[in-house]
Amino acid sequence: MSSSVLSTQLIVALDFPAAAPALALARRLHGHVPWCKVGLELFTSAGPTLLTELTHLGFHVFLDLKFYDIPNTVARAVSAATRAGAHMLTLHCQGGERMCRAAVAAAQEQPTPPLLFGVTVLTSFGPGEMPGIGTTPQDFASQLAHGAASWGLDGVVCSGHEVAAIKTQSPSLRCLCPGIRPAGTAADDQRRIMTPAAAVRAGADFLVVGRPITAAPDPLEAVHQITMQMASVTHPLTTTHTNT
């Protein structure tokens, strides 16, 4: 009998104003979290050399700059980000088919292509808050995810509330979920939030967690708590094959 177990991976968002505190936390969490995320604040402050340092520490690096520009510019940014060491990147699904396909083509030209994730609807948007969009965040996220799948992206960024519908519609897409909040922690500016256990149960492939770890009195203990909560439930696509 052989079994293949799909597990959800944790990403810690290193949302810091400079390289020094980001690297200090990364060193503390090394071996306990497989991925770290470099976002707008840290990348703007620390630049691409930080990606190399995080890679050398042993992390998979998720560069979350949410590219949204003309196809040529995004394609070149994907190439540059991959050369700098990013293993996973984000771009906005609202950039549309030509932008996303240009990004996919640029990624595939790299010796080690990064995973490309399309941002659907930011988890900070609640119902009625998206400018000019009449539908719900859930429906709009599903529409954008449908495009992402047909344009060749590896996955989408969405809230845990949208994972089941997106995976039913596009089973090959991986779902990366921010807006993760352990029970009893502050939502902050996030609106479509979910606990780590609920997001795993919904089928999320990656959970990205920032402040519940970075602002915790003991970030390593916060990681352990979140990891235990993730392990306490079963991913819906967990499969067991019996070879007879």
Ligand code: C5P
């Ligand atoms: O601190 P918190 O856990 O809310 O951080 C969530 C992280 O995920 C932030 O770094 C934010 O930029 C990122 N993110 C998000 N919503 C998206 C995409 C990325 O919150 N749709």
